[in-house]
Amino acid sequence: MATFTEHYDLIKPGTDDYYDVADFNENMDAIDTQLYQAEQDMAGVSEKIGNPGDEGEDTLFGLLNPGNQPEEKADFYRYSKTEIKKQIQNWKPNLSGSTTFYGKITTFRAEKNGTVYVKWTSSDTANGEFYIYHKAPLSILEAPDQSELGSSIPKGLQQEDFCYYHINYVYSSNKGKPTTFEWVFPVIAGIDYTFMWYASSASSLYLNEFSLGYTDTKEA
Structure with a gap:
């Protein structure tokens, strides 16, 4: 008798079940969907982090830029430039x-x-x-x-x-x-x-x- 995985409900045929290509395809579709979603989420996170030198306030690096910081925090940001x-x-x-x-x-x-x-x-x-x-x-x-x-x-x-x-x-x-x-x-x-x-x-x-x-x- 078939069972299902804990997180994504992938089909796990029992030892007495006959092979069914539909079960295999359903599992592949579920895996494909989850991997694609994870990839999109990571792209979104990377975009929000930005790159060193960003000056705008729409990325994390931009928010940390001395130009966007109060004086005391801007000094801390420049600490690595000793x-x-x-x-x-x-x-x-x-x-x-x-x-x-x-x-x-x-x-x-x-x-x-x-x-x-x-x-x-x-x-x-x-x-x-x-x-x-x-x-x-x-x-x-x-x-x-x-x-x-x-x-x-x-x-x-x-x-x-x-x-x-x-x-x-x-x-x-x-x-x-x-x-x-x-x-x-x-x-x-x-x-x-x-x-x-x-x-x-x-x-x-x-x-x-x-x-x-x-x-x-x-x-x-």
Whole structure:
């Protein structure tokens, strides 16, 4: 005795039924109808999504265009257009038996007034802090990227007004799992900005990625 499939009622002849070409054709017609409908539905979805660069409001890409967004959302849309100027990867400082570490990540001279974007991914086991100095001694400015500067704050950086930004990016241990943080900062043309890394209660340190560049984004 024939039965039917759950979703499209396709005919399933029983083991005792004779072959009937009409049943076969009915099944093919049902399958053809469903496939064609699915194809039309997908075409409609694709049309509504549109293409990158659309400026009208009749597609999803068009609605996301900065010209059709409030200022704060337009900035977020432009986030992917960051112009990377500095990138450091896979830095593993030597703690040398200490649990405290100071290191220079890099010094960045702003070419223009604007906003820079910073991405930080680390898998260290420590309490971490991130400093940006807009003033620094010549010895620090000229130190190469990824300089290990010991277990105490380098001489000349103790002055509070030298520090432009200070962020605690990790509290306690992240147990060695990569953690990513992202920030944006305003910069002034002609100023050298020195990025420093401080860690305490550290049992291991590993900077997976540090990326820095200009961006139109005004808020992280």
